[in-house]
Amino acid sequence: MRAEFINPFVKAAYEVLKAELKGPIERGQLSLQESDYTSQDVTIMVAVTGRVEGITMYGLSEVTAKKIASTMMGQPVPVFDKLAESAIAELGNIITGHASAELEKAGYPCTISPPTVIIGRGVIISTVHIKRLIIPLKTQLGELEVSVALQANSR
Secondary structure: OOHHHHHHHHHHHHHHHHHHHOOOOEEOOOEEEOOOEOOOOEEEEEEEEEOEEEEEEEEEOHHHHHHHHHHHHOOOOOOOOHHHHHHHHHHHHHHHHHHHHHHHHOOOOEEEOOOEEEEOOOOEOOOOOOOEEEEEEEEOOEEEEEEEEEEEOOO
């Protein structure tokens, strides 16, 4: 996977989280994952198509998802309900939107799908033989795993 596909997502996630959560963000150790299973309680998935294709995923624990949704909505979220789900989906949408704009500037125009929220660990999501690069981002509210599985589209 090429750095020019990854860096826009790292930059966008960092900037969006910093703006939304108003606190420090630390990047953890990068890793490659070949598993088709989700590893977090809540996963936001956004497809990318165009000169770059694949998926991006944002994984969080349910506790972290509720804390982030609370901060985004400006009110406590004691239960991960449809409103909290919508806030977390929008977070993934904003990050991916910013990253896709950066990809377009770099000569890789692409479009993104509406976000899909997946609840539960161990759900199978195949990236069709594209390895996922995992970028953990640590915030004061918990950790968000950014997973990027993208490749150049030869068409």
